[in-house]
Amino acid sequence: MGEVIRVSGLTKRFGQKIAVQDLHLSVRAGSIFGLLGSNGAGKSTTIDCMLGTERADAGEIRILGTDPRANRRSLFQHVGVQFQESAFQSGLKVREICEITHSLYENPIDWQKTVAEFELSDKLKTTISDLSGGERQKLCILLAMMGRPKVIFLDELTTGLDPVARRDIWQTLLRLKQTGVTLFLTSHYMDEVEKLCDEILVIKGGKELIRGTAADVVHRTDSENMDEAFVKLVEEGIR
Amino acid sequence: MKTLRLLYMAEVKLSVREMSSVIFGILLPVGLMGLMGMFADTQLELIRAFAAIATIGLVSTGIMSLPLSLSSYREKKVLKRYKVTPISPTHLLAAHVLHCFSLSTLSMVLVFLVAWLGFGLEIVGSLWLFLGGYVFVMIAIHSIGMLVASVSPREKTTGAISSALFFPMFLLSGATIPLTILPEFMQTLAQIFPLTHGITILTDIATINEFNTVSFLILFVLTGICLMISVKTFKWE
Numbered sequence: 001m002g003e004v005i006r007v008s009g010l011t012k013r014f015g016q017k018i019a020v021q022d023l024h025l026s027v028r029a030g031s032i033f034g035l036l037g038s039n040g041a042g043k044s045t046t047i048d049c050m051l052g053t054e055r056a057d058a059g060e061i062r063i064l065g066t067d068p069r070a071n072r073r074s075l076f077q078h079v080g081v082q083f084q085e086s087a088f089q090s091g092l093k094v095r096e097i098c099e100i101t102h103s104l105y106e107n108p109i110d111w112q113k114t115v116a117e118f119e120l121s122d123k124l125k126t127t128i129s130d131l132s133g134g135e136r137q138k139l140c141i142l143l144a145m146m147g148r149p150k151v152i153f154l155d156e157l158t159t160g161l162d163p164v165a166r167r168d169i170w171q172t173l174l175r176l177k178q179t180g181v182t183l184f185l186t187s188h189y190m191d192e193v194e195k196l197c198d199e200i201l202v203i204k205g206g207k208e209l210i211r212g213t214a215a216d217v218v219h220r221t222d223s224e225n226m227d228e229a230f231v232k233l234v235e236e237g238i239r
Numbered sequence: 240m241k242t243l244r245l246l247y248m249a250e251v252k253l254s255v256r257e258m259s260s261v262i263f264g265i266l267l268p269v270g271l272m273g274l275m276g277m278f279a280d281t282q283l284e285l286i287r288a289f290a291a292i293a294t295i296g297l298v299s300t301g302i303m304s305l306p307l308s309l310s311s312y313r314e315k316k317v318l319k320r321y322k323v324t325p326i327s328p329t330h331l332l333a334a335h336v337l338h339c340f341s342l343s344t345l346s347m348v349l350v351f352l353v354a355w356l357g358f359g360l361e362i363v364g365s366l367w368l369f370l371g372g373y374v375f376v377m378i379a380i381h382s383i384g385m386l387v388a389s390v391s392p393r394e395k396t397t398g399a400i401s402s403a404l405f406f407p408m409f410l411l412s413g414a415t416i417p418l419t420i421l422p423e424f425m426q427t428l429a430q431i432f433p434l435t436h437g438i439t440i441l442t443d444i445a446t447i448n449e450f451n452t453v454s455f456l457i458l459f460v461l462t463g464i465c466l467m468i469s470v471k472t473f474k475w476e
Contacts, residue, residue, distance in 0.1 A: 051322075051323050052322075053319055053322050053323065053476065072322075073325050073326075074325075076323055076324050076325045077325050079323070081320070081323040081324075083316055083319070083320060085315060085316050087315060087316040087317050087319065087320040088315075088317060088320075089249065089253055089312065089315075089317055090311075090315065091253045091256050091257060092249060092253065096245075096249050096252070099245055100242065100245045100246060100249060101324075103241045103242040103245050104242055104324050104325050104326055105325065106325075147325070
């Protein structure tokens with residue numbers, strides 16, 4: 001299977017502070033890749049650089065074979081993004097944001113059908129800020145899917161959701177994966193990572209700590225599960 | 240084009256839902272025109288009141304709505320979100336500016352209708368010249384709003400700057416209280432407000448069909464400076 005994302009030697013500084021240092025990663029088509037780390041580890045900065053909303057100080061980034069800063073318009077026909085904050089004009093209704101997002105793409109999905117699949121049909125006239133956390137995140141996935149993307153970036157999609165809503169989101173993501181979409185996500189929930197990710201990369205202070213499958217990481221850190229492995233990695237620096 | 244239309248419609252709906260620009264930009268000037276129309280004894284007083292009140296709409300959208308919305312869109316990462324789509328956040332910016340311009344113009348037209356149908360306003364100058372003057376003043380005042388949106392780091396700061404600009408201009412440049420009833424030093428002080436020059440331009444067109452070159456040049460230079468700094472300093476996130 002082909003490579004959808006490749007990052008080599010990514011480095012980003014903010015003044016004197018190094019946010020990301022010499023990061024390398026590669027994501028296979030149709031897989032789910034998890035970028036993990038504590039708050040402030042550099043996950044969002046990495047995503048910002050990968051998407052081209054931040055300029056990297058060094059390194060090369062290729063998404064679907066193109067440089068996101070050079071071919072923004074054509075690339076984002078095929079790349080869906082959900083940021084940590086939902087990033088909509090407050091006061092917009094579900095139908096309105098769907099129609100606007102739908103108009104951005106050359107070959108969009110039939111959003112009304114997907115809204116029904118996501119059980120959001122009765123929320124079309126609801127203001128986005130009045131949705132429950134789970135509903136809002138489902139809407140975010142739907143909007144990120146709107147242009148039939150080949151890759152979707154999801155930054156802390158399930159933070160703040162209850163266990164039922166989180167499992168609901170997992171099912172949605174696994175269904176997306178079945179359709180061949182590549183997912184790049186960040187998360188603070190290790191059960192989620194074990195359940196979803198084909199490959200993970202743990203970073204601390206912008207540098208790589210460990211990479212591999214979740215099972216691999218658990219084994220190499222001599223842990224019971226990912227939760228324990230993550231704490232060992234991040235707190236004790238075991239690798 | 241379709242996206243721009245949808246974004247424009249969304250901006251209109253959002254402002255109706257939020258109400259403050261409708262209250263300050265439409266209801267207040269229309270009500271004030273009704274009140275001042277009753278107090279105006281002569282046609283000249285009526286024209287002066289109209290030319291001044293007609294600018295309330297453009298000040299509310301230019302100094303309040305434009306910078307506040309842009310700051311909020313930046314802070315909520317709405318602008319950033321459009322950077323990771325096939326369009327650019329410029330579309331949202333354009334949609335909001337269009338919304339501001341249409342709300343201002345609607346406000347002016349409504350104020351005109353109240354003065355004309357309610358009190359028999361007959362402006363001396365050409366209506367087209369007045370409209371041209373109005374568009375010029377509207378762009379000038381919105382360029383100040385753009386400057387505020389560009390240099391202010393946070394939504395809260397924008398709120399403070401906007402209010403600090405809006406209320407003095409609103410009260411002391413002749414838009415609500417006729418300048419002629421203020422003491423002389425206040426009239427001199429009022430010349431520092433860009434809106435005072437905007438009202439001077441419109442009043443001169445409406446009363447003597449002349450274009451006030453001094454006020455025009457002052458606003459023209461100001462607009463140029465504001466837009467230049469905005470283009471240089473505006474940040475999408």
